[in-house]
Amino acid sequence: MVVVGxxxxxxxxxxxAARHGARVTLxxxxxxxxxxxxxxxxxxxxxxxxxxxxxxxxxxxxxxxVFIRPACYRLPNTEIVxxxxxxxxxxxxxDDGRVFPVHQTAKDVVQILASYLRExxxxxxxxxxxxxxxxxxxxxxxxETDVGTVESQHVVLAVGGSSYPxxxxxxxxxxxxxxLGHTIVPIRxxxxxxxxxxxxxxxxxxxxxxxxxxxxxxxxxxxxxxRDDLLFTHRGVSGPTVLGVSRAIAERENExxxxxxxxxxxxxxxxxxxxxxxxxxxxxxxxTSSSLLGEYVPESLVETVLGEIGIDPAQRARxxxxxERNRIAEALKGLSIGAVGEVVLEKGEVVAGGVSLxxxxxxxMRSRVCPGLYxxxxxxxxxxxxxxxxxxxxxxxxxxxxxxxxxxxx
Ligand SMILES: Cc1cc2nc3c(=O)[nH]c(=O)nc-3n(C[C@H](O)[C@H](O)[C@H](O)COP(=O)(O)OP(=O)(O)OC[C@H]3O[C@@H](n4cnc5c(N)ncnc54)[C@H](O)[C@@H]3O)c2cc1C
Numbered sequence: 001m002v003v004v005g006x007x008x009x010x011x012x013x014x015x016x017a018a019r020h021g022a023r024v025t026l027x028x029x030x031x032x033x034x035x036x037x038x039x040x041x042x043x044x045x046x047x048x049x050x051x052x053x054x055x056x057x058x059x060x061x062x063x064x065x066v067f068i069r070p071a072c073y074r075l076p077n078t079e080i081v082x083x084x085x086x087x088x089x090x091x092x093x094x095d096d097g098r099v100f101p102v103h104q105t106a107k108d109v110v111q112i113l114a115s116y117l118r119e120x121x122x123x124x125x126x127x128x129x130x131x132x133x134x135x136x137x138x139x140x141x142x143x144e145t146d147v148g149t150v151e152s153q154h155v156v157l158a159v160g161g162s163s164y165p166x167x168x169x170x171x172x173x174x175x176x177x178x179x180l181g182h183t184i185v186p187i188r189x190x191x192x193x194x195x196x197x198x199x200x201x202x203x204x205x206x207x208x209x210x211x212x213x214x215x216x217x218x219x220x221x222x223x224x225x226x227r228d229d230l231l232f233t234h235r236g237v238s239g240p241t242v243l244g245v246s247r248a249i250a251e252r253e254n255e256x257x258x259x260x261x262x263x264x265x266x267x268x269x270x271x272x273x274x275x276x277x278x279x280x281x282x283x284x285x286x287x288t289s290s291s292l293l294g295e296y297v298p299e300s301l302v303e304t305v306l307g308e309i310g311i312d313p314a315q316r317a318r319x320x321x322x323x324e325r326n327r328i329a330e331a332l333k334g335l336s337i338g339a340v341g342e343v344v345l346e347k348g349e350v351v352a353g354g355v356s357l358x359x360x361x362x363x364x365m366r367s368r369v370c371p372g373l374y375x376x377x378x379x380x381x382x383x384x385x386x387x388x389x390x391x392x393x394x395x396x397x398x399x400x401x402x403x404x405x406x407x408x409x410x
Contacts, residue, residue, distance in 0.1 A: 001017060001022050001023070001024055001025075001152050001153075001154035001155070001156070001405050001406065001409045002024075002025050002026075002027060002142065002143055002150055002152040002154070002155045002156070003017070003024060003025070003026045003027070003155075003156040003158055003402070003405075004027050004130045004133075004143060004155065004156065004157055004158060004159055004173075005027075005028065005029075005157070005158035005159040005160060005173075005377070005379075006026050006027075006028035006032075006033045006034065006124065006126075007034055007035065007036050007037065007158060007159075007160050007168075007169075007377060007378075007394065008034065008036070008037055008377060008391050008394035008395055008398065009158040009160070009376040009377025009378070009379075009394040009395070009397055009398030009401070010026060010028075010156065010158030010159075010376075010377070010398060011026070011033060011034060011113045011116075011117060011398065012075070012376075012394070012395045012396075012398030012399045012402060013156045013158055013374070013376055013398040013399070013401045013402035013405070014026040014117060014120075014122045014124075014156075014402060015113075015116045015117055015120050015122065015402065016398070016399045016400075016402035016403050016406070017156070017402035017403065017405050017406035017409075018117075018120035018121055018122045018402075018406075019120050019406075020402070020403055020406035020407065020410075021406060021410055022154075022402075022405065022406035022409050022410065023121075023123075024120075024121075024122045024123065024402075024406075025122075025123045025124075025125060025150060025152075026117070026122050026123065026124045026125070027125045027128050027130055027143065027145060027150065028124065028125065028126050028127075028128065028168075029127070029128065029129040029130070029168045030126065030127065030167070030168040031126045031127050032110075032126065033110055033113060033114055033117075033124070034106075034109075034110040034113060035167040035168050036160065036164065036167050036168075036169065037106055037109055037110050037113075037391070038106045038107065038110055039106070039164065039167060040106055040349075040391065041100065041106065043104075043105065043106055044100050044101070044104040044105065044106060045100065045101060045105075045106035045109045045391075046098045046099065046100055046386075046387065046388040046391070047080065047081070047084065047091070047099055047100070047101070047109055047388060047391055048077045048080045048081050048099040048388045048391065048392055049077055049097050049098060049099065049387050049388035049389055049392060050077065050081075050093045050097045050098075050099050051077075051097050053072060053073065053076045053077060053078075056072065056077055056389065056392060057069050057072050059384055059385050059387070059389050060382065060384045060385075060389065060393070063357060064357070064381070064382045064383070064384070064393075066362070067357040067360075067362045067380075067382065068362070068382060068393050068396065068397065069362070070362050070363045070400070071362065071365070071393075071396040071397045071399065071400045072392065072393075072396045074396065074399060074400055074403075075395060075396040075399040075400070076396075077099075077388075077392055080391075080392065080395055080396075081099055083112075083116075084101075084109065084112055087112045087115060087116075088112075089101055089108055089109065089112055090102035090103070096387065097387065097388075098387050098388050099388055125145075128145045128146065128147055129145060129146050129172075130143045130144070130145050130159075130172070131143075131144045131145060131146065132144050132176055132179070133155055133157070133176045133179075133180060133373070134149065134151075135180065135370075138153070138371065138372070139153065139370060139371030139372035139373070140152070140153055140154065140155045140180075140370060140371065140372030140373050141153065141372075142155070143155060153372045153409070154372050154374070154405045154408055154409045155372060155373055155374070155405075156365075156374040156375075156376060156398075156401045156402060156405050157173050157176070157177065157373060157374065157375045157376070157379055158375075158376050158377045158379065158398060158401070159172050159173040159379055160173075160377055160378045160379060161187070161350055161351040161354065161378040161379065162187060162345070162346075162351055163189075163192070163345060163346055163347065163348040163349065163350060163351050164346065164347070164348075165346060169378075171187065173355070173375075173379040174187070174354065174355070174379070177355050177373075177375070177379070180367070180369065180370040180373060181369040181370055182355050182356065182359050182367065182369050182370070183355075183356040183358075183359060184353070184354065184355060184356070185353040185354060185355075185356050185381040186353050187345075187351050187352070187353040187354065188247065188250040188251060188253075188343075188345070188351065188352045188353050189246055189247070189250040189343040189344065189345035189348045189351065189352070190246060190247035190250065190348055190349075190350050190351055190352040190383040191243040191244075191246060191247070191348050191349035191350050191383070191385070191386055191390075192243065192246045192250070192343050192344050192345055192347055192348030192349070193233060193236060193237065193238035193242055193243070193246070193343075193344050193347050193348075194236045194237050194238070194242050194246060194249070194260070194340055194341075194342070194343050194344070195235040195236040195340075195341040195342045195344060196235070196236040196237065196260075196337070196338040196339065196340065196341055197338065197339040197340065197341040198341070202304065203232040203237075203301070203304060203337075203338075204232060204300045204301060204304070205232055205233055205234045206231075206232065206233075207231075207232045207298050207300050207301055208229050208230065208231045208232070208239065208298070209229065209230045209231075209262060209264060209297065209298070209301075210229050211227070211228065211229065211266070212227070212228075212229070212230050212241060212262045212263060212264050212266065213225055213226070213227045213241075213262065213263040213266040214226050214227075214230055214241035214242065214244070214245055214260060214261075214262050214337070215245075215260070215261055215262070215263065215334075216245045216248060216249050216258055216259070216260055216340070217258065217259050217260075217261070218249075218252050218257055218258045218259075219257060223245075223248050223249070223252060223258070224244070224245035224247075224248035224249065225245065226240070226241045226242075226243075226244025226245050227241065227266060228240035228241045228244065229241060230242060230262060230337075235341075236338075236341065237260070237337060237338075240386055241262075243348075243349065243386050244385060244386065245260075246343045246348065247352050247383065249340055249343050250343040250345070250352070251352075253343070257339070258339070258340040259336070259337075259338070259339050259340070260336075260337040260338060260339075260340060261334045261335055261336050261337055262334070262335045262337055263332075263333050263334060263335075264296055264297060264332045264333075264335055265296065265332050265333065270329060270330075270333050273329045273332055273333060274325065274326065274329045277292065277325045277328055277329055278325060280292055280295065280317065281317040281318065281320055281325065284317050285316065285317050285318035286316060286317070286318070287316070287317050288313060288314050288315060288316060288317070289306060289311050289312065289313055289314075289315045289316075289317065289320060289324075289328070290302045290303065290306060290313035290314070291317075292317055292320075292328065293305060293306060293328065296332055305331055305335065308331065308335075308336065309327045309328065309330075309331050310327070311324055311327065311328065349386065349390065350378055350383045350384075350390050351378070351383065352381070352383040353381055353383075354378065354379055354380050354381040354382070355375050355379055355380050355381060356381055357380060357381050357382070360375050360380065363400070364400065364401075364404035365397055365400050365401035365404055366404055366408075372408075374401040374402075374404060374405045375397075375401065376394070376397035376398040376400070376401040377393070377394040377397055377398055378390070378394060380397065382397075
């Protein structure tokens, strides 16, 4: 049998199929295994999410959770971690549940996956882009590559999504799946950075706001919020908060007019911040408004924020009127970051959309439309949040797809 794509899902599919006795050829466009695993987590690879499996599954949107649940129970987060630690990988779990290798290198993760494939006898063909999936009257008949065809009645499609196209993922699978009769849910950015429309304030790139709640609003209504860090980039914003709200914004791209603001003191009510500011001004009458703001935001952002709310950075605390103090409190509780220009799909950790989940059996990953075709990983319409969830989904769906294909092939 053939597995197309040697990413997270394809590796697990090929390995598990071979363990179940199949002769497996794993075909990969690039010259290496797991190109996206290598860049995951900033090269550190957040390989799983710790905690009760049900809460890991429920981090996905409800229809996606229903779909991935059977696969996640076949390959739970604890088992994923065990597969790596039994091969010597030391891992640690952050307070937020994210599991990383102790030595913080994704290379170790990929090397272990390579060892599993080697031992299982999987034949790997690198630098072999697949061009299409071949069909005959019975169903799938093989794949056509740049260097000839490979015949097989069982093909696992694991070519991923279309973000980071330089890593090899250029959305090839969706055209093939469509030709074979599948419906493709429109592809949208998810877990992606945002470029701001230029009419917003000029934020200093590289500066981060820690532990804030970023809120996205459209037509006066809040459409998404996420609590974590926010990073200013050359053209906009990134960081976990931004990735967290990006999918909901991308889904509204045609509506336009989405704005972002950040609550910089999410654990304090507005009245508490007001009282804190008044107390600070009373205790430090000769200090300036910029010193006051410096208590809450990084120094390099102080002037920009004060400029936004029209307060002179040199103004003494004792001279700040109640109205001005309130403007500062309002900025801290809802700093206007700017209007969204674009959610940048190509720079996203995943894309939302893909092969419709209604057309794939979640217990086997068999296509319900095309005999002999199995689908797994990001090519499907599944996109979890940041935190090791997406590798969980890719590993687990790949694991199941490989096993089913091997059973059918025997
Ligand atoms: C920057 C970044 C950081 C991330 N960090 C994390 C993280 O820390 N934790 C986490 O859980 N998730 C993370 N993700 C998401 C995670 O990497 C993906 O969800 C996961 O890799 C998807 O697995 P996949 O096997 O479906 O696709 P991929 O891993 O993308 O693999 C698809 C493979 O198919 C190959 N291919 C494509 N087209 C063809 C073709 N025509 N012929 C042959 N081969 C082809 C590609 O070259 C690629 O090797 C991150 C993603 C990015 C981009």
